[in-house]
Amino acid sequence: MSGSLLVDNIGELVTNGLGEGPLGIRRDAAVLVEDGRVAWVGAAAYAPAADRRVDAGGAAVLPGFVDSHAHLVFAGDRAAEFAARMAGQPYTGGGIRTTVGATRAASDDDLRATVRRLRGEALRQGTTTMEIKSGYGLTVADEARSLRIAAETSTETTFLGAHVVPAEYADRPDDYVGLVCGPMLAAAAPHAKWIDVFCERGAFDVDHARAILACGQAVGLGVRLHANQLGPGPGVQLGVELGAASVDHCTHLSDADVDALAGAHTTTVATLLPGAEFSTRSPYPDARRLLDAGVTVALATDCNPGSSYTSSMPFCIALAVREMRMTPAEAVRAATAGGARALRRDDVGVLTPGARADLVVLDAPSYLHLAYRPGVPLIRKVLLNGVPQ
Ligand SMILES: [Zn+2]
Numbered sequence: 001m002s003g004s005l006l007v008d009n010i011g012e013l014v015t016n017g018l019g020e021g022p023l024g025i026r027r028d029a030a031v032l033v034e035d036g037r038v039a040w041v042g043a044a045a046y047a048p049a050a051d052r053r054v055d056a057g058g059a060a061v062l063p064g065f066v067d068s069h070a071h072l073v074f075a076g077d078r079a080a081e082f083a084a085r086m087a088g089q090p091y092t093g094g095g096i097r098t099t100v101g102a103t104r105a106a107s108d109d110d111l112r113a114t115v116r117r118l119r120g121e122a123l124r125q126g127t128t129t130m131e132i133k134s135g136y137g138l139t140v141a142d143e144a145r146s147l148r149i150a151a152e153t154s155t156e157t158t159f160l161g162a163h164v165v166p167a168e169y170a171d172r173p174d175d176y177v178g179l180v181c182g183p184m185l186a187a188a189a190p191h192a193k194w195i196d197v198f199c200e201r202g203a204f205d206v207d208h209a210r211a212i213l214a215c216g217q218a219v220g221l222g223v224r225l226h227a228n229q230l231g232p233g234p235g236v237q238l239g240v241e242l243g244a245a246s247v248d249h250c251t252h253l254s255d256a257d258v259d260a261l262a263g264a265h266t267t268t269v270a271t272l273l274p275g276a277e278f279s280t281r282s283p284y285p286d287a288r289r290l291l292d293a294g295v296t297v298a299l300a301t302d303c304n305p306g307s308s309y310t311s312s313m314p315f316c317i318a319l320a321v322r323e324m325r326m327t328p329a330e331a332v333r334a335a336t337a338g339g340a341r342a343l344r345r346d347d348v349g350v351l352t353p354g355a356r357a358d359l360v361v362l363d364a365p366s367y368l369h370l371a372y373r374p375g376v377p378l379i380r381k382v383l384l385n386g387v388p389q
Helices: 079-086 096-105 108-124 140-151 173-191 206-218 235-242 255-262 274-280 287-292 313-324 328-342
Strands: 004-014 025-034 037-043 052-055 060-063 065-067 127-130 157-162 194-199 222-227 246-249 269-272 297-299 359-362 379-384
Touching: 060 065, 060 328, 065 313, 065 328, 079 274, 096 140, 108 127, 108 140, 108 379, 140 157, 140 173, 157 173, 157 206, 173 206, 194 206, 206 222, 206 235, 222 235, 235 246, 235 255, 255 287, 269 287, 269 328, 274 313, 287 297, 287 313, 297 313, 297 328, 313 328
Parallel strands: 004 052, 004 060, 065 127, 157 194, 194 222, 222 246, 246 269, 269 297
Antiparallel strands: 004 025, 025 037, 060 359, 359 379
């Protein structure tokens, strides 16, 4: 859509740039959009003329949410496993293999339909950037097609061939690592921006993780890592050492892990995924400890059919505030600018001139309502690349 668009009559504008407080808030503001970008931000009284106008009605406007961790390419669901877990069975991560079987058996069109359905669901809840991982194919062909389908919907695609060791390689994990680093990576890399490994007891140990991530880096993929979710381990420090954009979960951290993330030269973001703790009834990560140490924190959904089947960033914000003692401002920043940092993006997660015009208009006067009114559909309107959805 060409021409300029003015989002006007904004009661509270979260810019994550210049303005009041950590969210860079402006009151009684307007945003001018041209060619899909933010062209101007300022007081509504001084707003320039535009071809079209969206009246925010005095409500709050935020950057669209940046969900930097989601597993959308799969088939089937695991509702029965969830019910069993809620009845007292522990979460072990083993259910991933159930989804692998269903995903391998699914057609391309079935996988595509699921990705589009979940991406649409997230968009309606304000998510304008969404990372999508493979990781339920675990064969050369199935990982490649998972990423090809993901790339139809997002530029932030992640090769997660090292999600679990599939059953057929259970007694020869070294051979599987060889497959991941060899033909699987070669087939996946053309469709992927990132490489990820589930570095955890029962998945991939630190030596395997290091080898796989190094292979990905060698072909130009950026590094991210599932680390320290189910117990303490070396994953977080491996991620920092490799210059990972993000280490994700960070539920069980030592003082040395926190120190590594807070290091003066560290560019690695700690991405917290409270939907996973909610859905597995597990202790939440200690967000306060990370924030107080000066670590950059992101929030993401971990949307997947096993351990966190939510696509809702507002839900994750509410959990982060209620259960992880983040302030509403910290949680909103982590869900926008934090997610952008976790994807090494400076054009999203902010509403400043030059940024992509991805924004949400709330059905509420303040961003505070995202945590204050949990479970309520507060996203009134979404602009993606400047285009009203
Ligand atoms: Zn995950």
